[in-house]
Amino acid sequence: MNLxxxxxxxxxxxxxxxxxxxxVTDISEHMSFxxxxxxxxxxxxxxxxxxxxxxxxxxEGICGMCSMYINGEAHGPDRGVTTCQLHMRMFKDGDTITxxxxxxxxxxxxxxxxxxxxxxxxxxxxxxxxxVNTSGNTQDANSIPISKHxxxxxxxxxxxxxxxxxVATCKNSSAMLFVGAKVSQxxxxxxxxxxxxxxxxxxxxxxxxxxFGNCTNTGxxxxxxxxxxxxxxxxxxxxxxxxxxx
Numbered sequence: 001m002n003l004x005x006x007x008x009x010x011x012x013x014x015x016x017x018x019x020x021x022x023x024v025t026d027i028s029e030h031m032s033f034x035x036x037x038x039x040x041x042x043x044x045x046x047x048x049x050x051x052x053x054x055x056x057x058x059x060e061g062i063c064g065m066c067s068m069y070i071n072g073e074a075h076g077p078d079r080g081v082t083t084c085q086l087h088m089r090m091f092k093d094g095d096t097i098t099x100x101x102x103x104x105x106x107x108x109x110x111x112x113x114x115x116x117x118x119x120x121x122x123x124x125x126x127x128x129x130x131x132v133n134t135s136g137n138t139q140d141a142n143s144i145p146i147s148k149h150x151x152x153x154x155x156x157x158x159x160x161x162x163x164x165x166x167v168a169t170c171k172n173s174s175a176m177l178f179v180g181a182k183v184s185q186x187x188x189x190x191x192x193x194x195x196x197x198x199x200x201x202x203x204x205x206x207x208x209x210x211x212f213g214n215c216t217n218t219g220x221x222x223x224x225x226x227x228x229x230x231x232x233x234x235x236x237x238x239x240x241x242x243x244x245x246x
Contacts, residue, residue, distance in 0.1 A: 029089040053112040059084040064161030069100040074165035102168035119210040126206035127199035157184040166221035172213030177221040180233035197244040
């Protein structure tokens with residue numbers, strides 16, 4: 001395939017960015033999207049130009065690092081995949097592909113397609129954990145009965161990889177799907193009950209402090225989430241918040 005790429009280039013967080021056009025040729029439909037970006041960067045390096053900076057790590061849809069807004073969709077036109085799992089067979093020969101970073105006030109651009117998502121880490125640090133007794137009298141996890149339904153729902157919430165697609169696709173740049181998943185992960189399990197009140201209050205407060213918007217109720221976040229995190233988690237977070245506030 002021969003493609004035209006329109007890519008956001010920005011030197012650093014304080015510089016003004018712009019869209020720059022590039023041509024790539026002989027792209028296999030079996031390549032992943034990031035492999036196509038590797039081809040472009042090799043081409044740029046060989047011609048003495050600055051390669052396009054973009055986040056990636058595992059390239060297996062696990063780490064949540066890759067974060068491109070492709071043709072107006074977080075992670076591109078496929079569903080249930082991250083950018084690294086997106087394959088070029090989703091595009092046609094001669095296509096023009098627009099590639100931008102995730103856009104949100106709480107995700108400032110560092111360079112090109114790389115954004116700063118440490119706001120998510122600060123939300124996690126505010127309450128996304130459980131305190132464990134390590135005195136030697138720790139209760140064995142297998143001795144705590146948990147219903148199959150609760151365990152399954154907690155695992156579904158825990159599949160969130162914190163990529164930020166929910167924020168990027170939301171017109172309010174809301175992080176409520178992310179925070180809802182993290183709150184639900186513990187709210188559904190007995191181990192998370194002891195700190196449940198402080199957890200939801202602190203995580204929601206930190207989310208607001210980071211500048212994320214409120215939920216729009218349009219459901220775009222669930223549609224474009226690569227792990228299919230359900231909106232039910234936002235409802236559960238709201239219930240937990242109401243209980244904690246009272």
